[in-house]
Amino acid sequence: MGDDQMAMPLIDQANLACGFHAGDPLIMGRSVELAVAHGVSIGAHPSYPDLQGFGRRHLQCSPEEVRALVLYQIGALDAFCRAAGCQLAYVKPHGALYNDLVRDDALLMAVLDACASYRKGLPLMVLALADNGRELRLADEADVPLMFEAFADRAYLSDGQLAPRRLSDAVHQDPERILAQALAIARGEPFADIDGKPLHLRADSLCVHGDNPDSLAVLRRLRARLDAL
Numbered sequence: 001m002g003d004d005q006m007a008m009p010l011i012d013q014a015n016l017a018c019g020f021h022a023g024d025p026l027i028m029g030r031s032v033e034l035a036v037a038h039g040v041s042i043g044a045h046p047s048y049p050d051l052q053g054f055g056r057r058h059l060q061c062s063p064e065e066v067r068a069l070v071l072y073q074i075g076a077l078d079a080f081c082r083a084a085g086c087q088l089a090y091v092k093p094h095g096a097l098y099n100d101l102v103r104d105d106a107l108l109m110a111v112l113d114a115c116a117s118y119r120k121g122l123p124l125m126v127l128a129l130a131d132n133g134r135e136l137r138l139a140d141e142a143d144v145p146l147m148f149e150a151f152a153d154r155a156y157l158s159d160g161q162l163a164p165r166r167l168s169d170a171v172h173q174d175p176e177r178i179l180a181q182a183l184a185i186a187r188g189e190p191f192a193d194i195d196g197k198p199l200h201l202r203a204d205s206l207c208v209h210g211d212n213p214d215s216l217a218v219l220r221r222l223r224a225r226l227d228a229l
Contacts, residue, residue, distance in 0.1 A: 003216060008034050010219040013041045013205055015092045015125075018073035021047035021055025025076075032080040042081055043125060046073035047094035055095035056165070063110035066097070070114040078118075090147055091115050092125035102127055102161055105138065112142035123147050128203040129160035150203035152182035152222070153212050155194040160201055163194045170194075175214045175221075182206055182222050186229065 008014065014035045017023035023031070035042050047055030049069065061069070070093070078088045093101060093111060101108045108126075115122045120143075126135050128148035139146045153172045155163040163170040172178045184191040185206055190198035208215050208222070 004031060004034060004210070006216050007210060007219055008038045008040055010216075010223045011040055013043060013089070015043045015045040015094070015207075016077055017045050017047070017055075017094065018077045020049045020069065020073055021051060021053075021094055028077060029080045029083070032077070032084050032086070036084045036086050041089040042077070042086065043090040043092045044074045044077045044088055045092055045094045046070045046097070048097050050096070055097070058096045058100060061107075063106040066107050067110040067114045067117075070097075070111050071118060074114065074118050074122075088119075088122070090123040090125050092147075092149065098127065099162065102129070105134075108135070108138055109142065112139055112144045115144050116142050121145065125149050125205060127160070127162070128201040130158070130199065130201070131160075147204045148202060149205040149207055150185045150201045152185070152206055152208045152218070153178045153215075154209075156199055156201075158193050158195065158197060158199065160199060167194070171209075171212070173212075173214070175218050178208070178212075178214070178218050179221055179225070182208070182218075183225055186226055 016028060016031050032042060048059040048061065050057050050059060074091055081088045101111060112124060115124050123145040125147040128150045132148060135146060151162065155170050155172065157163055181191050185201060185203055190200040193199040208219055
């Protein structure tokens with residue numbers, strides 16, 4: 001999704017779909033090569049098997065199934081990374097699977113186990129919340145390092161969970177609002193949740209969705225502002 005050729009020079013990390021919600025072997029290979037050409041770290045972006053719904057629909061999968069499908073997708077993308085002479089940097093689940101990890105300990109442990117089984121020290125990127133104590137505890141049990149992610153273009157609930165996409169204002173469309181929220185997160189400052197109350201998140205990574213119509217314009221401005229910090 002989005003114009004990868006234009007976006008890649010502006011980012012530090014790329015979450016690459018592994019064929020289950022988007023992408024195919026040809027696209028995956030080209031995306032890896034493009035990321036390598038621009039010095040961008042590559043993360044596997046596994047999802048539920050949901051091409052029709054772009055991975056944004058919850059599917060009833062057992063923890064065993066989730067572990068297997070995540071491990072499968074990591075391996076698929078890593079094959080292209082190895083062929084391009086780079087190392088897969090992290091794993092970041094997509095869409096409904098990403099959101100389900102916030103609520104379901106068994107699914108989170110399944111994904112953590114997939115990461116640990118694939119490569120010792122392979123980080124898992126999860127949603128930065130107001131309190132990530134649960135995620136840190138389970139990741140410590142699995143011996144998997146965590147990375148925390150926040151979103152520039154999504155509205156938040158008071159606990160740091162993403163506002164459901166069914167809400168009309170769940171996705172920010174105003175470039176100025178996206179930029180302001182991104183800069184607040186990058187500076188470690190509070191920003192307004194969906195109810196206008198202050199929310200503070202500690203994040204290692206900042207996401208701008210590639211399918212946002214103004215993502216390229218926002219990325220250009222955000223890159224310039226972040227470089228100046």
